[in-house]
Amino acid sequence: MIAEIIAAGSEMLTPHRQDTNGLFLTAQLNDLGVQVAFKTIVGDNLEHLTASARTALSRADIVLFSGGLGPTEDDLTREAAAAALGISLRRDPAILTSLYKRFAARQMVMPPNNAKQADILDGATVLVNPKGSAPGQFVDTSVDGFRKIVILLPGPPDELKPLFEQAVKPLLAATLPPRYIARRVLRMPLIPESHVDARTAPIYREYTDVETTILAGHGEIQLHFVAAKATLAEAQARVNELASRIEAEMEDAIFSSQNESLEEVVLLMLGLRHLTLAAAESATGGLLASRLTAVPGSSRYFLGGAVVYNDALKTEFAGVPAELVATSGPVSEPVARALAEGIRTRTGASLGIAITGIAGPTPGTGPDAEKPIGLVYIALADAKETIVKELHLPGDRDRIRWWATQHALELIRRTLLEADRL
Template identity: 40%
Template sequence: MQAVIIAVGDELTDGATVDTNSGYLSARLVECGIATRRHVTVGDDAAAIAEAIGGAAGQARLVIVTGGLGPTADDLTRQGLAAAMGAALVEDPRQAERIAAFFAARGREMKPSNRAQALLPAGAQAIDNDCGTAPGIAARLGEAEVFVLPGPPQEMREMFETKVLPRLPAAGAIAKRIVHTFGVGESDVGEAIADLMGRGRNPTVGTTVSAGVISVRITAAGPTKQAAEAAADETAAEVRRRLGELVFAGDDQTMPQVVGEALQAAGETLAAAESCTGGMLGEMITEVPGASEYFLGGVVAYANQAKTELVGVPADLIAAHGAVSEPVAEALAEGARRRFGADWGLGVTGIAGPAGGSAEKPVGLVYIAVAGRGGAAVHRHVFPGDREVIRRRAALAALNHLRLALVAAGEPGAEG
């Protein structure tokens, strides 16, 4: 079974409010073995709502609409559904009584606009709202089951979980896996797994990108949960095999978690000296609970004087090569390791922009050094994006270079 989810409201189409309902519903439907074919957002216009519902009913067996059931003049989902069904709106006496009782219990007068919430398309059924006044609506349109739910997330979720979910047919099971990679572009990852991403395959495989992290998302369907999970695991293993050391984590794991676990498993420690990332590297590391077990500390050495006085980078080295250079990155990493007495040191220096770049040293140029007992290695990057993106990608790249150094050193847990 497939579903189409429609979110109604001018506040959504205008960008004033972010639609969280559709994502929630899709995630819950997947757990029931129901895939969402598409999300549709439509403004408060009865004709547009009718068109969206009618189109969705021709594409999927399940249509869920959220929003537009309130008491104001711009709440037009009831009218839109009625138009799509070719039905008149009629009052549901039981819902009218329930709404009146809701106001009476609070010592308030029910206005005519609130009574209008009891109107339903002829042939539809009301769904009780235990959290508010607007009832939901259940209807059939062609071969599709249509459910209309209130827009406020709390009301929508309660109604979906208690009133709609029990009505949905069993549709097998779905299992999801995510394989996270770092170090190459999305096209490189896509080429390596192109045959796994073909249309009509089960499991389905796709990619998403965030701050340089390419995530391979795998969704498998099966008659049972065990069968779906086995199919998802098999494909995830093949993705990992093809992408090798580019893979750093799976599912909900993050780069800082993986690096932290590897350091803990090895009984080793880390220190950092960062310039252009301005503390973002340290922030990422310390987002992981228990990071104090392996992260001894960091220095944000932004000015050249701080690099010299706090980390021990020689002033003549900066004068000769510039603050953004391979020798200075190495000196930052070695200085951090020495200052804190750590097994590993990270050094980051670069130009995050928007100003400060040149033809020789453009905005986005970052040098990252990893220092260990066996010496230091320096990596040069030119990251695209704005200041925030460059800083975030640099911090993640620093952790990834450390991860790869741990892999090379044979430390457990760093392979991802």
């Protein structure tokens, strides 16, 4: 079964608010084996809400509304759902009485417009809202001969979440056939999305019962596999089979088959080989160290290092000869090499990694004045040799800095893999 979530509220069509309920509901529905195929945000307009509801009913088995159940003129979810289903609303006396009592308990007179919160879709099960005045509603009906479940939920997250967990989820679990969703994620760094798709599409197209999604960004490609089956074991076996075939095709291009980050994988590889790492960063200003130290337990393998943004500190902290910086420029192959070797020696680490470059938006100065923005050198030193890579990275300052750290981590990973083969 597939679901659609409709978030009602004009405020979510502005830059200032976003639909966080949709993320919660998606996770909860996935737990029940229901895949969310569509999410829609609609402003407080009866015509638009009704049209969206009709579209959702035409393509989804379960339609969930969040928001629009308040007492004001722009709370229109009840009316839109009724119009889309072709049924009427009835005012529930018990709910109306509870609303009057709620206001009386606070020594307040209930405004007349609050009475609309007692309007219930014909045939709906009322879901008591322990956190607010607007009850939820659950309708299990038929549209054009197809079973449809329509659920109305309040918008405030502190009302929606307990109401869904305590009332909606048990109802769905009792009425839906058993279904389980399994997922796998494969991650590949520094490889074009088109190259990945060209090599993997002939494989994943064979698996029509597995949903494959390719996501690109932050210097990596992710392949997401999702399968829904009658048992979790069957669903997991299906995604694992596809993932195994993709792994055989892409081989070392894949750094993670269980959704680990690149920094997690690098630290794991260092640990398995009983190696330690230190870093000297100029252009990235500590971003590489930040990524590594965000992983719990990283101190066992990442010793630390230095942010050598100032040229004098390249000499003081990493032992780079001042004349080398002056003649070659801080953004150069010789300086990158010296940084990696120097930080390794100063810290006693097994490996030294160095990053120096011009991240922009202004160009370099002195010996680096004619060098382009995006020029980056990465060096990796061990006791025997030093590897240096020259990169020309496009984009703004943030992108260049992030991609530089991604290249540095991938250089470490690839170097360790190659060492294992020797």
